[in-house]
Amino acid sequence: MGVSRLTARWGLVVAAAAAIFASAMGLPATAGASSHGPRYELKIIEGATVFPEWHPVVSTSATASGGAEVVITIVRHGLTIERSSGHGYTYSSQQPEVGDIVTLESPAGTPPIAQTVYDGLPSIDATVCAGSTNFSGSNSPGNIVEGFFTREALTTDPYGRVNGWQRTSGGEAQVKSLTGTTFGGSFLVPLAAGDSVEAVESLKTPLAGEGTYTYVAANVRPVGGCPPPPPPPPPPPPTLGGLVVKALHASIHGFLRFGASDKVTITVPGSVIQDLYLSGGGTIPATAASARKHHAQPALLLARGLAKAAKAGTVTVHLRLTKRGRARLKGAHTIHAVLITTLHSSAGAKLNLARRAITLRR
16 A cells, blocks of 8 residues: 555654554654754644545644654543554544644653644635646644645455555645635646545744654545536616706796606616706705705795606606796796706615706797
8 A cells, every 4th residue: 555645745764663664554654863852743634535445544643753752632622532652653543623632742741742722724625626726725824835636546456356545646736825824826737526635734843952843734635526606796786877868848838737847767766856946036956855054045946846766767757836936937938947856766865967957938
């Protein structure tokens, strides 16, 4: 049975026996002694390969240089659920859950080299999928991230019976962004369904006596189909707008008998209000049907109209003379007026259209 890219990448050999054991079991090699101080490593792997029954990867392991005794403990809700020890290397198929406390001691009974609250990271985005070169996900703050994919095949004995697996090809991701809690990059070739993709994060911490402690966490999963693209965002709601499309046109005689009308478009449900004021006889308000809060003499309101719009479109506004407006028009031959059009949306928005000068003749 071969050794995967993930499990073979980390650690150094401390003894030939340990290296042979690790290679045979598909486990990481044991870290070797160094003149620069002791070396310790804690590694947590979660997930699964495309052949989980032949190539399981879920594990918690630790190494110590110089063959020193090393102990890993997993505590969940105050209870120890796993404890494993060995000289130079120890391994457990138990994976911690998020929130579990993982402790590394060397040797047993001494203050811990490290105590980690497992956060379940790194994670791999669903967009790391078949046909894509994308490599992205989330990681623990400050950790370095690497990525790999492997293509594997089952091996058989001379009788055609499956007896293991082997790696046939693979590649390394180019990590182009590492913002602290997320990473992004790409593979040189698109991933294929049936590949295994893995994200590995690590953080090396210096210890007293020129020693180091390295935390490694990995996530492995088979490459699947890409998720469907997200639906497009809904179109923005239409803004309030409008236009007088058929101008007010009437004679004084017709206005007195029938009133007058024009047509106005509005882009949203709402209402249209029009006021017709006499020009030159006082102050004309800014909007139709507005409250007068000024002390100047107001202009004479000749006529007013209101139309409701249940939906966007064109409405007809009928203007009816006020009592004072009717009296002003009765004896007039020519009237100069200003038409004010104000749009109101059902949502409460308001818009004034351009004023129009209107001349009425008998």
